[in-house]
Amino acid sequence: MNAEFLLGMALLAIGVVAVAFPRDRRYLTRLISLEIPAFGLLLIMLSYDETIALLTFIAVTAIATFVLTRVLERRGEA
Amino acid sequence: MTGPLYIAGLAVAFAGILVAFYAIMRESDDFHRILLTDLAEILALVLIALVATDLAEALILPGLVVGISELMAVSEVYLVKEGLFRPQYPPLSIEVMDTAPAILTLALVAYGIVLSGFTGGAVAGVGAVFYMMCRGHDERFAVIEAASGYAWALWIAAFFIFMVAPQYWLFAVMTAGGALLLKVAGKMSLVGTMRGGSNE
Numbered sequence: 001m002n003a004e005f006l007l008g009m010a011l012l013a014i015g016v017v018a019v020a021f022p023r024d025r026r027y028l029t030r031l032i033s034l035e036i037p038a039f040g041l042l043l044i045m046l047s048y049d050e051t052i053a054l055l056t057f058i059a060v061t062a063i064a065t066f067v068l069t070r071v072l073e074r075r076g077e078a
Numbered sequence: 079m080t081g082p083l084y085i086a087g088l089a090v091a092f093a094g095i096l097v098a099f100y101a102i103m104r105e106s107d108d109f110h111r112i113l114l115t116d117l118a119e120i121l122a123l124v125l126i127a128l129v130a131t132d133l134a135e136a137l138i139l140p141g142l143v144v145g146i147s148e149l150m151a152v153s154e155v156y157l158v159k160e161g162l163f164r165p166q167y168p169p170l171s172i173e174v175m176d177t178a179p180a181i182l183t184l185a186l187v188a189y190g191i192v193l194s195g196f197t198g199g200a201v202a203g204v205g206a207v208f209y210m211m212c213r214g215h216d217e218r219f220a221v222i223e224a225a226s227g228y229a230w231a232l233w234i235a236a237f238f239i240f241m242v243a244p245q246y247w248l249f250a251v252m253t254a255g256g257a258l259l260l261k262v263a264g265k266m267s268l269v270g271t272m273r274g275g276s277n278e
Contacts, residue, residue, distance in 0.1 A: 020101035053138040074162040
């Protein structure tokens with residue numbers, strides 16, 4: 001359990017910095033970087049055996065990415 | 079639950095929340111703010127996940143549902159506010175998106191029916207979303223709404239069977255599971271029509 005938890009926490013910290021202060025401020029970069037803290041959260045849930053929450057989070061993340069991509073393809077890259 | 083690890087996790091989560099809200103404060107572009115709101119949601123979920131009991135799961139599930147509906151509403155408001163009604167680019171032509179949907183959707187829907195209930199509905203719904211995104215759609219929303227309404231009525235009927243005639247619990251479980259499958263799959267397939275089509 002400890003390895004997953006520590007890895008998840010490390011990914012979470014790295015991901016927060018990557019999303020909050022990206023090197024090039026483009027929408028797509030930020031959208032892709034959002035997967036890093038999400039993966040950290042998944043590992044934390046895995047370490048605590050929160051199965052249903054984990055599966056639902058995966059499904060909801062897929063829909064959220066779809067919704068954000070839809071805005072992106074209308075907004076255009078900036 | 080109350081070990082040094084839990085304290086360290088709480089510290090990391092709170093530091094992340096501070097950084098995320100600082101970034102939201104510094105940001106002036108609205109769509110960047112929406113993306114950062116997603117980050118804040120993930121961090122809030124970490125805070126709940128650290129509780130590490132069944133309570134955490136019970137709190138995370140409604141949090142996820144509220145989060146996704148909020149994201150949809152905010153993105154819709156953003157699109158209307160900026161006056162963006164049509165995609166700026168022609169749709170991508172990816173070969174896999176022409177050949178894969180039929181078989182993948184069939185597999186996902188079949189597996190969803192085997193699972194039944196909320197999880198099955200989500201799996202079957204993902205299949206429907208994928209198909210509609212790839213192939214386009216020309217369904218009538220009224221039919222989906224009607225099916226959803228009947229499913230809801232069946233679900234309630236199953237609960238009455240549980241209360242009035244508990245010896246038929248297996249029938250009630252199957253009815254509730256099937257109805258929930260239909261309802262969740264129908265609602266999720268509506269998401270697949272969000273790209274716009276003949277109905278928009």
